[in-house]
Amino acid sequence: MKRLQLHRWSSSVLSPRARTGSRVQQHLHSGVRHQSTASPLQSEASSQEEPFLEEAPVDEGLARHIRSIRFKRPEIQYPSPPVEAARSSAKLAALHARLYLPSRLPLETLARTLVDASADPNPHFNNESLVTLGHDLLTYYTSEHLLCTYPRLPLAVIFSSMYAYAGPKSLAAMAKEWGVEAATLPGGRLTQFRRIDPGAEVPGSAEKREPRQQMGRKIFYDNEYGDAPSGPVDRNAGVSAEQASSDFVRAVMGAIYLHAGRPAAKRFFEQHFLSRQLNISSLFSFSQPARDLNRLCARENFEQPVAKIISETGRRSRSPVFVIGIFSGQDKLGEGAGSSLFEGRERAAVAALKGWYLYSPLSVRVPSSMEEEGAAPWKPVHVDLGEVIV
Structure with missing residues (x-):
């Protein structure tokens, strides 16, 4: 035997x-x-x-x-796994291949992106610096895409679109789709962080701050999502799983930029962020669309809009339907259907406003495209006068 x-x-x-x-x-x-x-x-x-x-x-x-x-000093303990352990981690290698990361990004750096500052306060081993760089890159690429693709978007819609593309909830969901689980256990492909106690207030939350109503104040005093900026976060008190996961995605973006350069970071952004479908038309909210449309036509020197009935059915029944069109001269600006004449006119005005604000040029170029080799001469993008009602 x-x-x-x-x-x-x-x-x-x-x-x-x-x-x-x-x-x-x-x-x-x-x-x-x-x-x-x-x-x-x-x-x-x-x-x-x-x-x-x-x-x-x-x-x-x-x-x-x-x-x-x-x-x-026997009390000194470092929760981060050894740097050399990243080379023998099959989960890190699988995550690297699954995200199609550039080969110049080493597994050691990828492992560092998983270590939150709440778990390891040493800036040489946590992902705090990579998070800062990745956050700035995501904000820049997202904002230039929105402003150049839809130059007439209202500011409130831009804030909502920024949050939908690169907000903490979207990034946390993206990390979960990548197969990166949030846990306090270090190593492997788990986001390492110190979990905040259940029921405790999230450090640095802006819930107690009164939101600003004026959009002009949001531009100067608030962050890129239109929210009041939070104070300094005490990492020793722990962070939420959502914050740790979103910081991991930002850290990956910063690590790609450092190791593989700007083209690889831009390609990663297009593949994982711009590839997501966002219905921007659902982000609009008009309180008085007919009034806004009248002021828009007056500013652009159009003829005053007139509502006309295109078709109707069941006027004397319990469920009538009226199809209303908004015309400026001979041009139809929008069309809407409703159970009453007022509802049909309001929906037609909303359709006309969305058709104006969702205008997009045929060929869109962003300023970061000038950093590419052999780029064509820059042509100024369309800059609109802005929204009518603030």
């Missing part, structure tokens, strides 16, 4: 603490760093035990430094 090779399966019967201790690799910031693949709960349970020190061929000065930290 062949003897069993215990070293191949013995790790599956060990206790969680024993299995974790066998994988611990401690490294310092200058060269090697003390890091653990154990979960925060396991780390707290074993904080009283002597940390494991892997034998490595290091010089005597570095070994003394390791021993000094090991015995003088």
Whole structure:
């Protein structure tokens, strides 16, 4: 009978603490760093035990430094997994291939994008700097796409479109679609962060701030989504799963820009963000569409709009239908159907306003296209006078 090779399966019967201790690799910031693949709960349970020190061929000065930290400050623990562990992670490699990331983006950086600042406060190992860069890139690419594709959009619709494309809820849903789960367990393809306590107030939330009603004040004082900016976030108190997941997507965008350059970042944005369908016409909300249409025609020197009945049926029945058209001279601006003449006129006015605001040029060029090699000379894009009613 062949003897069993215990070293191949013995790790599956060990206790969680024993299995974790066998994988611990401690490294310092200058060269090697003390890091653990154990979960925060396991780390707290074993904080009283002597940390494991892997034998490595290091010089005597570095070994003394390791021993000094090991015995003088045993409470120091780094929740981030070792940097070298990213190369042997099959889940990271699968995530890299699934997102079709450029080959110049190493797995070590991809693993760093999963580490939130609430889990590891060291800026050299968390994704805080990558999040800042990725947020600026997403905001720039999204805003130039909206302003150049739909130059007549009202400001409120632009804010809503920005939030739909690159808002925290959309980014968190995108991270979930990518197969990245949010958990406090480090390593693999899990977003590592310190979860906020249930029922606690989200740090830096703007719920207590009174929203501004005037759009002009939103431009100068609010963020890119038209929301009041939140204060500094205390990462030590923890973050929500939505915030950690959205920061991961921003960090991936920043990492691609740093390692693969602007063309790869722009291609990643087009494939994963602009490819999503957004029905911008559903974001409009008019309180008095007939009045807005009258003022628009007066500003553009059009003839005053006139509502006319195109067709009707069942006027004396319980469910009549009236098809109303809005005409400016011989041109029909919009058409709508309703159960009354007033409802049909309002819907026709809304259709006319949407036809004006949703205008899009035939050939759209964005300013970032001038950074490409061999780009054609720049032609100014259409700049509209803006919305009529603010």
